[in-house]
Amino acid sequence: MTEHPDSTLQRLNTEVLGAYGWPPFGGVFDIIEEWPAGIPTKIGVYVFMAGGDKPITYPVGESSIVYFGKAEQQRGVRGRVSQHRGRIKMGPHERWAGHPAHEWLMARGGTCAYSLAPEREPAHPLGHSASWMERELITAFQRLHRTRPVGNGTAA
Known part of the structure; x- marks a missing residue:
């Protein structure tokens, strides 16, 4: 599995996930080239990060983060990421643009990481x-x- 040095991701690991008793994002893998057998079927969140040498320039700072998603259905993180990966691997379509996160990952490649919901009592009532x-x-x-x-839309 691939490591990812994104400083925003590291900060969110501590300030958000860690603050509410979630494990840091882990299990990093190349969304197009790898499909680790151990991706869990549990509830959790995941993040897609664009590949390439340059991060995305945002209004304040830079980050490789393209999209945050949630997995709450029967097949959990594995099922949800599998759905995204299938669409990404199909490649661009001539007639219509796909999901913004998919377009970024088709163009630049990228990685995925995930964090599973804690099984113990969360630090916040909705923390699980x-x-x-x-x-x-x-x-x-x-x-x-x-x-x-960029993949989660714009703030209105």
Whole structure:
């Protein structure tokens, strides 16, 4: 599995995930070239990061983070990331643009990392919810960079 040095990701590991008892993002792998057998089928959140030598320039600072997602369904992180990966591997379509995160990853390649919901009592009443954690990650990213990740849409 691949390591990723994104400083925003490291900060969110501490300030958001760690603050609510979630493990840091781990299990980093190349979204196109790798498909690790051990991707869990548990509830969690995941992040897609664009590849290439240059991070994405945001209104304040830079980051490779393209998208935060949640996995709450039956197949958890494995099922949700598998759906995205299938669309990314199909490549660009001539007639219509796909999901913004998919377009970035098709153009530049990239990695995925995930964090699983804690099994113990969370530090916050909603802290075990992947939907809640996804919102917290997007909000923290927005505070740092003054916009959401390019794949999570724009702030109105």
